[in-house]
Amino acid sequence: MSNTRVREDEILEGMKSHDRRSLAKMLSLCEKAPDMANEILDKLSKKTSHVIGITGSPGVGKSTLISTILDKMNGKKIGIVVVDPSSPFTGGALLGDRVRMQSHATDKNFFIRSFANKGALGGLSPSIYEACDAFEAFGMDDVIIETVGVGQSEVDVANIADTVVVVLSPDNGDEVQMLKAGLMEIADLFVINKSDNPRSQILLSRLRAVTSGNKEVPIYLTNAVTGEGVERLLDDLDDRFFQISSNGILVQKRKKRLLHHAQSIVRREIDHLIQNLEINGRNLKEIRNQLIEELCKKDDQNN
Ligand SMILES: Nc1nc2c(ncn2[C@@H]2O[C@H](COP(=O)(O)OP(=O)(O)OP(=O)(O)O)[C@@H](O)[C@H]2O)c(=O)[nH]1
Ligand SMILES: [Mg+2]
Structure with missing residues (x-):
């Protein structure tokens, strides 16, 4: 079993037995690896x-x-x-x-x-x-x-x-x-x-x-x-x-929360795709930096 899988199982079991250290790890996953967090959360009532x-x-x-x-x-x-x-x-x-x-x-x-x-x-x-x-x-x-x-x-x-x-x-x-x-x-x-x-x-x-x-x-x-x-x-x-x-208001609120959560996951995925997008072997950050440099040069020439 891979290390990641072992770690996921430990967190899952820890959450079930109300272990605070596992909750702390779970919350860190929520922030740093939300996909993994969601996978574990799906298995918990x-x-x-x-x-x-x-x-x-x-x-x-x-x-x-x-x-x-x-x-x-x-x-x-x-x-x-x-x-x-x-x-x-x-x-x-x-x-x-x-x-x-x-x-x-x-x-x-x-x-x-x-x-x-x-x-x-x-x-x-x-x-x-x-x-x-x-x-x-x-x-x-x-x-x-x-x-x-x-x-x-x-x-x-x-x-x-x-x-x-x-x-x-x-x-x-x-x-x-x-x-x-x-x-x-x-x-x-x-x-x-x-x-x-x-x-x-x-x-x-x-x-x-x-x-x-x-x-x-x-x-x-x-x-x-x-x-x-x-x-x-x-x-x-x-x-x-x-x-x-x-x-019945709570049910409506929870539907709304689920919808917004789903939207936030989609947005996060798109952000991730954009961050990792490469055009002609260069990532967006490099392209943006070059654009800024060129714009600044133009601005200098105009002044
Ligand atoms: N006199 C008085 N002071 C209060 C009361 N509630 C809070 N304070 C003071 O107001 C200041 C700000 O309180 P916080 O609880 O940090 O306010 P906050 O809304 O959490 O502030 P941010 O997180 O920075 O937005 C602190 O100095 C508190 O002691 C109150 O009911 N009466
Ligand atoms: Mg505060």
């Missing part, structure tokens, strides 16, 4: 976890909220995906996030994993779909995905999450005015975090005014540092999962 996307502008308190949520999870098994905001917007805050969240990393019920945000146009990395499947195959009760609400990633998160939580904060000036239509559309519920800031009440009334007339989107006020309001949010998240499981 999956729990339907509640997949919760938590999105919002940089610094609104998403990671702090997730840490507080984890504090309150008595015995629930949770997988957490933090989409590495490798953009200049939030690069600095990332280390802080990790430190806060990592205080939970040794808890055997939680598994935290960062993913590079390398999807096209700032969208989510396609490996997130496989990572989500891996957490479900491991038997997690909930899967939480933190993404920064800039670019395409917040819209993408709606393609994978069963419930999208949009977090706002009174720190960010008039956030309601800044709320992009896309974010409004994908929100299943809003959280106004940093309720200790008195301006949160103004934000609440503005948000109520903007959302009235649209679909009913509940709004929660939380203080992620003290935990105020977080329990109510968690109870309602559980209730919502129960509701969407029984009224």
Whole structure:
């Protein structure tokens, strides 16, 4: 048997016996060798976890909220995906996030994993779909995905999450005015975090005014540092999962997720083909570099 096959079998067996090291390997495969990851995942039965996307502008308190949520999870098994905001917007805050969240990393019920945000146009990395499947195959009760609400990633998160939580904060000036239509559309519920800031009440009334007339989107006020309001949010998240499981919405969401996952696999294959394409013995990178050089030369001559 080849080494790769032995490794695949080890991961498969490890996943079945809830071995955390195997889950770690599985998640690395999701990122580095998604085809192999999918092959293993196909052989595993999956729990339907509640997949919760938590999105919002940089610094609104998403990671702090997730840490507080984890504090309150008595015995629930949770997988957490933090989409590495490798953009200049939030690069600095990332280390802080990790430190806060990592205080939970040794808890055997939680598994935290960062993913590079390398999807096209700032969208989510396609490996997130496989990572989500891996957490479900491991038997997690909930899967939480933190993404920064800039670019395409917040819209993408709606393609994978069963419930999208949009977090706002009174720190960010008039956030309601800044709320992009896309974010409004994908929100299943809003959280106004940093309720200790008195301006949160103004934000609440503005948000109520903007959302009235649209679909009913509940709004929660939380203080992620003290935990105020977080329990109510968690109870309602559980209730919502129960509701969407029984009224057919979850089935629709899962169909949508499958479709987007399939599209992401096709896109990844095409990307791979393009990367490896050769024209007259030269790959695309060489051709592109030569083109850039020629264009720069022309530009120099014109100036
Ligand atoms: N006063 C107050 N501060 C908070 C609250 N929640 C978070 N913070 C602080 O806000 C800052 C940013 O919190 P993070 O949890 O890193 O925010 P984030 O949304 O994950 O940020 P990015 O991942 O960079 O987008 C930290 O200094 C937190 O301590 C809150 O409810 N009240
Ligand atoms: Mg964060």
